[in-house]
Amino acid sequence: MRSKSKVAPLKATTLPRLELSGALLLAQLYAKVKDILCIEFSKTYLWTDSTIVLPWIKAPSRSWKTFVANRVSEIQELTTPSDWYHIDGRENPADIVSRGSSPGELQTNNLCWQGPEWLKLSSHRWPISKPINSNDVLLEQKTIVNITVSNAETLSIFRRFSSLDKLVRVVSLCRRLISLCQMLKH
Numbered sequence: 001m002r003s004k005s006k007v008a009p010l011k012a013t014t015l016p017r018l019e020l021s022g023a024l025l026l027a028q029l030y031a032k033v034k035d036i037l038c039i040e041f042s043k044t045y046l047w048t049d050s051t052i053v054l055p056w057i058k059a060p061s062r063s064w065k066t067f068v069a070n071r072v073s074e075i076q077e078l079t080t081p082s083d084w085y086h087i088d089g090r091e092n093p094a095d096i097v098s099r100g101s102s103p104g105e106l107q108t109n110n111l112c113w114q115g116p117e118w119l120k121l122s123s124h125r126w127p128i129s130k131p132i133n134s135n136d137v138l139l140e141q142k143t144i145v146n147i148t149v150s151n152a153e154t155l156s157i158f159r160r161f162s163s164l165d166k167l168v169r170v171v172s173l174c175r176r177l178i179s180l181c182q183m184l185k186h
Contacts, residue, residue, distance in 0.1 A: 016140070017067060019050035022094070023057060024071045027078040043123075046079055049089040056140065057084050068140040088127075091116040 026046055034041070048054055056064060058081045061073035075081075089095055096112050106112050118126055161167040 016050065016052040019048065019053045020056060020068060020071050023048050023050070023053050023084075024075055026094075027075040031078040044080070044083040045123075046084045047087040047092065047094075048084060049087050049092045049095065051086060054084060054086055057081050063142060064140045065142055069142075087116070091118075 023046075026048075030044070030046060048057075056068055056072050057075055059072075061069045061076060063069075064072060091111070093111050093115055096106065096109060101109065101112075114120075158164075158167065161170065
């Protein structure tokens with residue numbers, strides 16, 4: 001068992017993205033240890049306490065926006081997605097450092113050195129929980145838009161503007177004006 005901690009960057013980022021960076025750190029640590037030991041493991045268990053990151057890792061990396069996709073892709077190259085499991089945050093030894101524990105507290109903390117008590121049981125008795133489906137997972141999902149034109153005359157509006165950005169701005173201004181007029185009318 002091994003854990004590693006890293007300081008969050010100064011640039012503001014979301015908690016799920018920080019958790020994903022932590023999962024990438026674990027994947028890199030796992031790959032490094034595996035290379036140093038020069039052995040094949042029969043079964044590997046990689047744990048995260050993030051219910052958002054777990055579905056990202058288990059889905060194809062192309063499903064996500066660039067930041068998430070790049071990290072998920074690297075995690076999937078270094079590990080097998082089916083080796084990732086959820087652990088309750090209170091039982092996650094890697095979180096002890098992030099809670100502001102002193103070096104003295106770390107030395108005497110059993111969770112830090114031995115892991116959760118259930119880890120000593122056979123693996124089929126471990127409390128492996130299913131991650132919760134969350135809307136936060138979808139925030140990083142790529143959006144795909146398809147436009148179908150059935151009549152060439154509808155394209156005439158596109159010819160009036162030099163770029164799609166200008167068209168979008170004009171249409172949004174028109175919609176805002178219509179909305180304002182409707183509000184004033186009532």
